[in-house]
Amino acid sequence: MIDLLIVGAGPVGLVTAIHAAEAGLQVTVVEPRVGTIDKACGEGLMPDALHHLASIGIDPPGVDFYGIRYLSGKRVAEARFSSGPGRGVRRTTLHDCLWGRAKELNVNFVEGRVDTVVQSGACVEAAGIQSRYLIGADGLHSTVRSQLNLGIASKRSRPQRYGVRQHFAVAPWTDFVEVYWLDNAEVYVTPVDQQTIGVAVLGKDKINFDEIISRVPMLRRHLESAEPASKLRGAGPLRQDVPARSRGRVLLVGDAAGYVDALTGEGMRVGFAEGQAAVLAVLANDPQSYEAQWQRITRSYRLLAGGLLWASSNHIIRSMIVPAAQTFTPVFSRLVNTLG
Incomplete structure (x- = not known):
């Protein structure tokens, strides 16, 4: 034993x-x-x-990343970590x-x-x-x-939430984790190596990843010429x-x-x-x-x-x-x- x-x-x-x-x-x-x-x-x-x-x-x-940045339209809020970087x-x-x-x-x-x-x-x-x-x-x-x-x-009355994630071959453009707030979803962008970012979407029910990304103009521009670096994966509820x-x-x-x-x-x-x-x-x-x-x-x-x-x-x-x-x-x- x-x-x-x-x-x-x-x-x-x-x-x-x-x-x-x-x-x-x-x-x-x-x-x-x-x-x-x-x-x-x-x-x-x-x-x-x-x-x-x-x-x-x-x-x-x-x-390494040094804080969290929230974005919604033209609004931006950011906070730096006080105890060293995340990664x-x-x-x-x-x-x-x-x-x-x-x-x-x-x-x-x-x-x-x-x-x-x-x-x-x-x-x-x-x-x-x-x-x-x-x-x-x-x-x-x-x-x-x-x-x-x-x-x-x-x-049953509580809407279930799910997450999906995919990587893209593009150099990180910031040393923060970015969180884009939409009316029905949140989009997280995390740098994972010098030539790759991870994009995760959280939302209710079935998530249309491409449709949600299309509603984030700044992110869409960064990803326009970027090749996917992994399969789309999901989790939930x-x-x-x-x-x-x-x-x-x-x-x-x-x-x-x-x-x-x-x-x-x-x-x-x-x-x-x-x-x-x-x-x-x-x-x-x-x-x-x-x-x-x-x-x-x-x-x-x-x-x-x-x-x-x-x-x-x-x-x-x-x-x-x-x-x-x-x-x-x-x-x-x-x-x-x-x-x-």
């Missing part, structure tokens, strides 16, 4: 595995996909996420860095799919592997979460309500533990901190203590993402977001640095 089984080899699962291995635990990661894993992701690492990676020996290549990093590049570090620490990887999770008083079993504890890091539509009966059906983060010997981290929205770009920062906290709970043989730590780690994200999501869902208030950020720049700056 091993100490810890982690389900999911995305960035949060791998960071969790690295923390566990550094603490001396015997760790196995189960993942059905082979090789480098890609998925729809904004790919902007906020300063705290970058600092977290440095603390576990990882300095991923990419393009745009291709999801595939980050995966390779994390996977390499995990292998250095003798983390074991098993190709497989978890269909059932069976717990007893002393262990948990999944994918034919017995472990003292299991951490589910298997994303928005977590199988582990379903096995624990911790999913909550989305309210984004909202995942989860009543608890653990049950018995199983804990949830990252998107599997619950998700509000991608509006704030904090997924990695929050997920990395959750993974570290979950490992500490395992080391203490006290998985129930993780819930309080999760609440603490995610409090600012849940408040800000929830508030921004509420504001953006009202057409009148939505139209005031960028003008307000421009007018009250110090407040906007404090909010951005709370996220970082």
Whole structure:
């Protein structure tokens, strides 16, 4: 029997595995996909996420950015980070860095799919592997979460939001992450290397990527002669309500533990901190203590993402977001640095 089984080899699962291995635990990661894993992701690492990676020996290549810029028509609001730069990093590049570090620490990887999770008083079993504890890091539509009966059906009255992302071969034109606010969508532009940008669109229901880009004249001009550098990928629905983060010997981290929205770009920062906290709970043989730590780690994200999501869902208030950020720049700056 091993100490810890982690389900999911995305960035949060791998960071969790690295923390566990550094603490001396015997760790196995189960993942059905082979090789480098890609998925729809904004790919902007906020300063705290970058600092977290440095603390576990990882300095991923990419393009540093120094703040967040909101744009709506002729209105522009920007805020610089106060704790150093963030970094745009291709999801595939980050995966390779994390996977390499995990292998250095003798983390074991098993190709497989978890269909059932069976717990007893002393262990948990999944994918034919017995472990003292299991951490589910298997994303928005977590199988582990379903096995624990911790999913909550989305309210039908609540419009579902989705995200799509594609890369383009064009040199970055700014050292900020740009967020273009439209009447029904947000468009995020993140530099990921010296010749590539990532464009992510968040919106309701079915997103027509090309149509939305066509409504952002400044961005459209930059992309006119740019070739796509990746396939269009999508994710969603984004909202995942989860009543608890653990049950018995199983804990949830990252998107599997619950998700509000991608509006704030904090997924990695929050997920990395959750993974570290979950490992500490395992080391203490006290998985129930993780819930309080999760609440603490995610409090600012849940408040800000929830508030921004509420504001953006009202057409009148939505139209005031960028003008307000421009007018009250110090407040906007404090909010951005709370996220970082």
